[in-house]
Amino acid sequence: MAAADVEYTGPAHQSHSKNLVWSGSMQTQLDEEVTLKRENKAFLSLLLALEVFIIVIYAIWIDYTSDDATAEEDVPVWQYFRDISVMIFVGFGFLMTFLRRYGFSAVGYTLLCAALICQLSVIVRAFFARLDEGGKISEEQFVSVETLLDSLFCSAALMITFGAVLGKATPLQMVLITVFECFFYFLNVYICLYTLKAIDIGGGMIIHMFGAYFGLAVTYWLSNERTRGHKDAVSIYSSDLFSFIGTIFLWVMWPSFCAVLAHPAVARARALINTYLSLCGSTVATFIFSRMLGKCRFEAVDVQNATLAGGVVM
Numbered sequence: 001m002a003a004a005d006v007e008y009t010g011p012a013h014q015s016h017s018k019n020l021v022w023s024g025s026m027q028t029q030l031d032e033e034v035t036l037k038r039e040n041k042a043f044l045s046l047l048l049a050l051e052v053f054i055i056v057i058y059a060i061w062i063d064y065t066s067d068d069a070t071a072e073e074d075v076p077v078w079q080y081f082r083d084i085s086v087m088i089f090v091g092f093g094f095l096m097t098f099l100r101r102y103g104f105s106a107v108g109y110t111l112l113c114a115a116l117i118c119q120l121s122v123i124v125r126a127f128f129a130r131l132d133e134g135g136k137i138s139e140e141q142f143v144s145v146e147t148l149l150d151s152l153f154c155s156a157a158l159m160i161t162f163g164a165v166l167g168k169a170t171p172l173q174m175v176l177i178t179v180f181e182c183f184f185y186f187l188n189v190y191i192c193l194y195t196l197k198a199i200d201i202g203g204g205m206i207i208h209m210f211g212a213y214f215g216l217a218v219t220y221w222l223s224n225e226r227t228r229g230h231k232d233a234v235s236i237y238s239s240d241l242f243s244f245i246g247t248i249f250l251w252v253m254w255p256s257f258c259a260v261l262a263h264p265a266v267a268r269a270r271a272l273i274n275t276y277l278s279l280c281g282s283t284v285a286t287f288i289f290s291r292m293l294g295k296c297r298f299e300a301v302d303v304q305n306a307t308l309a310g311g312v313v314m
Contacts, residue, residue: 128189
């Protein structure tokens with residue numbers, strides 16, 4: 001073999017190869033930092049613009065109700081409103097902490113996105129309500145506890161979607177998901193309840209199914225080869241423990257979620273009783289089948305989610 005055909009692999013060549021690898025990794029790191037700074041700027045700008053928009057619309061279009069009858073109806077509903085708020089901000093927030101590296105993101109994004117969508121929902125709900133009534137869009141809209149309840153229902157759909165994109169979405173993407181889902185949620189409500197005259201007291205169609213399918217659609221676009229089977233997409237003992245806290249809060253508060261819209265009082269009492277008994281049944285069934293199918297052990301993910309099926313099915 002000729003000397004020219006032999007590849008030189010001496011110290012100088014190896015040092016040159018290491019320098020190339022080091023330069024490549026440094027360039028990749030610099031590119032990631034630039035992308036992060038650009039996205040952070042876009043995130044802050046979008047969030048600030050949304051808050052300015054909300055303040056302006058509230059100032060010129062939204063007002064408190066001055067009707068005593070409406071105000072009196074709001075007071076008894078407050079206890080249900082409080083329970084549902086705990087479900088959204090505490091229950092869903094801690095339920096999402098099951099992934100070992102995304103505990104802070106789960107609770108933090110829940111707080112941010114739920115607060116944002118509650119503000120946006122007041123505006124979007126008023127728009128579709130005015131559209132259904134056939135009145136002028138420019139007419140002043142009134143906010144009540146019922147309005148805030150609908151905003152919490154919208155945030156519940158968002159939290160279901162959040163469970164599908166946890167660990168895959170950046171803060172900017174989460175804000176964009178929040179804005180788009182708010183609009184499409186109330187569009188779905190307008191079609192199902194106002195146009196088709198469907199009855200969905202427990203929110204099975206307009207909240208749970210919508211949030212799940214919206215989340216699947218978003219996950220399809222956010223997933224790639226890097227996200228599939230990722231080493232951080234697993235739980236550990238402490239993350240599962242915190243997730244159990246969210247499950248318990250959701251379990252305890254779920255009857256209020258299903259009963260708040262039921263009228264009259266007899267129907268509301270029946271919704272409370274049925275939901276509570278349904279949750280008890282799904283909890284016992286979960287432990288039976290988890291033990292049966294889990295090789296003589298209980299699976300944490302089963303208990304965290306399937307125990308709540310009794311509330312969802314109502």
